[in-house]
Amino acid sequence: MKTRATPLNPQNRFQPIVTDRQYDDGWYQDPADDTCPDSLATEVVDEQVRTIISRNQSPDVPFDQSINPYRGCEHACIYCFARPTHAYWDMSPGLDFETRLIAKPNAAEQLRRELDKPGYRVSPIALGVNTDAYQPVEKHxxxxxxxxKVLVEYRHPVSIITKGALILRDLDLLSELAHQGLCSVRVSLTTLDNTLKRQMEPRTAAPATRLKVIRELAAAGVPTGIILGPVIPFINDHEIESILGVAAEAGAERASWIMLRLPLELDELFQDWLQRHFPDRASHVMNRMRDLRGGKSYDAQFGRRMTGTGPYADLVRQRFAKRARQLGLNLHQAEPLRSDLFRRPAGEQIGLF
Structure with missing residues (x-):
């Protein structure tokens, strides 16, 4: 599939009937047969949501509130931990996740309702965590x-994670929030190799473009950092020091890392990707992943699901920390986002009468 990370569409785990697609009857072998296209257009359907703020109590996640304007993600990162969530909507975590999106057009309206509730307690909202808030469909x-715009109006703190250059479109809003201590951005930077980027993150911004995003955000006064995630053994782990170096040069103030995670259907999808792009080292990668996860492809236990355990995880941690320290990254505590400026504009106007 051109510009897609996977051609697979495995059954989601909630479907009671499983279709065996392994048998080859020759039906799609004719290159002139247009019923087997080499690319698929993105489909988007709308959902009128009744709630927009998601809440979590995970002890290893640095936020308790988040907003995802879309379900599914056209960026098509093969390693995306959010792929299995597409099964909740009766779709596949494979190709469906990349091509069949759900948009939430009433997100801003619903957010306003939730912020206006008397019992609402202010804490930073993470924007675009499960799927990228600046994926291509956001352009239109x-x-x-x-x-x-709602967060600016209410003076509400927000943090953003993205690998999309489209974030620069909203520099006016982000800088306004940042100047009040209400905004921070982390750019996901996983490789400096354009070929590897196209293989594992087909529709994301190029590495050079992401560095440009860091530079322009930093120049506008927006606290900016990077997430090197995921670190994939024998695929991009050799780039740790170089990625940190160029990120710091571009203006990043902070950096963190996450080890590759393979929950549920993602295990099958990622291993298929390995066999197609890196057959010479596929078994080596998976053996190291099992070393990190106690003999399994994945361990979901809090505290170690983001990093793994064992000598290799310790080595990555030490390499990352040493280079970050040399570059002056992470010198201060995580940028504090203010919560004391929150206001309800509509309520203030009503109070005048």
Missing amino acids: REITRDVL
Whole structure:
């Protein structure tokens, strides 16, 4: 599939009937047969949501509130931990996750309702965690921008994680929030190799473009850092020091890392990707992944699911910390986002009468 990370569409785990697609009857072998296209267009359907703020109590996640303007992600990162969530909507975590998206056009309206509730307690909202808020469909839907406008109006703290250059479109809103201590951005930077980027993150911004994003955000006064995630053994782990170096040069103030995670259907999808792009080292990668996860492909236990355990995990941690220290990254505590400026504009106006 051109510009897609996987051609697979495995059954999601909630479907009671499983279709065996392994048998080859020759039906799609004719190259002139247009019923087997080499690319698929993205389909988007709308969902009128009744709630927009998701909450979690995970002890190893640095936020308790998040907003995802979209379900599914056109960026098509093969390693995305959010792929299995597409099964909740009766779709496959494979190709469906990349091509069949759900947009939330009333997100800003619903956010306003939730912020207006008397019992609402202010804490930073993480924007675009499960799927990227600045994926390509946002260019014309502008749901993320509408959400940011509400956050500006209410003076609400927000943190953003993205690998999309489209975030620069909203620099006016982000800089306004940042100047009040209400915004921070982390750019996901996984490789400096354009070929590897195209293989594992087909529709994301190029590495050079992401560095440009860091530079422009930093120049506008927006606290900016990177997430080197995921670190994939024998695929991009050799780039740790170089990625940190160019990120710091571009203006990043902070950096963190996450080890590759393979929950549920993602295990099958990632191993298929390995066999197609790196058959010479596929078994080596998976053996190291099992070393990290106590003999399994994945361990979901809090505290170690993001990093793994054992000598290799310790080595990555030490390499990352040493280079970050040399570059002056992470010198201060995580950028504090203010919560004391929150206001309800509509309520203030009503109070005048």
